[in-house]
Amino acid sequence: MNNDFFYVGGGASKTPEQVSQLQKKYDLFDKEAIQTIFKDVLNVTVKNITKPSIVGLPHVTYFVEGDDGKQYCFRSNLGNEKPEIELVIEKLASDLARKNDIKSNNILYVDCSRKKYNFDFQIQEKLFGENPEHNFRGTQKDYDKISFELGQIIAKMSLIKFEGFGRFDKNIALTENRLATTMQSNYDYITLELDTQVNEIQKAKLIDSKRAAAILNVFKTSKELLDIKQGAMVHYDLADHNLFYDPLTFNVVGIFDWEAVCVSDPLLDLASAPTWKTLYDRESILIEGFKSIAQLPDNYKEKMDLYRLRTVIWKVVHNIKFGMLDQKRSERFFNALAPFKI
Numbered sequence: 001m002n003n004d005f006f007y008v009g010g011g012a013s014k015t016p017e018q019v020s021q022l023q024k025k026y027d028l029f030d031k032e033a034i035q036t037i038f039k040d041v042l043n044v045t046v047k048n049i050t051k052p053s054i055v056g057l058p059h060v061t062y063f064v065e066g067d068d069g070k071q072y073c074f075r076s077n078l079g080n081e082k083p084e085i086e087l088v089i090e091k092l093a094s095d096l097a098r099k100n101d102i103k104s105n106n107i108l109y110v111d112c113s114r115k116k117y118n119f120d121f122q123i124q125e126k127l128f129g130e131n132p133e134h135n136f137r138g139t140q141k142d143y144d145k146i147s148f149e150l151g152q153i154i155a156k157m158s159l160i161k162f163e164g165f166g167r168f169d170k171n172i173a174l175t176e177n178r179l180a181t182t183m184q185s186n187y188d189y190i191t192l193e194l195d196t197q198v199n200e201i202q203k204a205k206l207i208d209s210k211r212a213a214a215i216l217n218v219f220k221t222s223k224e225l226l227d228i229k230q231g232a233m234v235h236y237d238l239a240d241h242n243l244f245y246d247p248l249t250f251n252v253v254g255i256f257d258w259e260a261v262c263v264s265d266p267l268l269d270l271a272s273a274p275t276w277k278t279l280y281d282r283e284s285i286l287i288e289g290f291k292s293i294a295q296l297p298d299n300y301k302e303k304m305d306l307y308r309l310r311t312v313i314w315k316v317v318h319n320i321k322f323g324m325l326d327q328k329r330s331e332r333f334f335n336a337l338a339p340f341k342i
């Protein structure tokens with residue numbers, strides 16, 4: 001029942017081996033099954049099925065046009081040993097976000113039962129617009145407008161409170177169709193697997209044992225700072241590839257991919273969002289957007305330094321694991337250490 005882990009993403013950056021693996025999934029997946037699923041689930045007859053020009057791991061994704069005149073996005077896994085209950089959690093999270101005036105994708109249906117189909121799948125309304133990571137058609141001022149609104153979105157999520165912290169319980173999501181947390185303190189969530197991940201970075205010889213011990217001590221001595229009284233909804237994957245914008249107004253159309261959603265300090269989103277690939281520096285603009293809706297604590301800079309370091313640590317481990325640790329990513333790691341003089 002315990003499904004705690006500190007988010008380690010994958011899919012934004014793909015190795016050649018991963019691209020090959022993804023292509024095999026498309027070769028193996030019988031897309032004709034989509035016609036039967038749409039008729040069963042939505043009573044919609046499929047008119048057209050197209051593969052997106054940009055695809056991510058680990059899902060097989062198709063755009064679907066129905067006879068009702070609507071456009072859909074179909075996502076499925078293939079070959080997973082266990083049901084992907086995260087698809088259910090994503091729906092619950094996006095539903096909650098939209099109820100709280102947050103621009104998000106609308107997931108219409110999820111099936112992880114595997115009673116009729118031997119895979120899990122998710123159907124959502126297609127978001128229209130452009131993806132800033134892959135197709136940005138504007139100036140820095142236009143990009144800043146997107147970043148400002150992203151800061152506002154983080155602020156709106158900060159108003160959605162929960163009891164407890166960390167990732168959401170899979171069993172409760174599946175059986176009770178609701179979101180419930182799995183940990184008692186924010187500090188426990190933030191430091192989850194920290195020792196193991198720092199050890200992996202040391203083994204890769206990016207740091208020595210003295211530096212590794214200093215990193216662990218930074219978090220150990222920051223327990224009081226990280227132990228907030230109540231957590232809020234955190235998307236924790238607010239990368240440019242997880243949002244669409246209107247190319248005419250440069251407003252955010254919607255955010256999506258709630259796979260990493262958790263309950264923590266809203267500053268975790270503020271600190272981690274700029275660690276993804278960005279076209280221009282966005283941290284100060286995110287903060288401005290956030291402050292236009294919600295108040296920041298006096299010690300927000302100190303907290304953000306900690307959250308940025310924690311985020312970069314798991315990213316470096318991910319990069320090491322998949323052989324993607326280049327100079328730019330290494331520099332980002334050492335820049336995150338700089339405020340602590342490590």
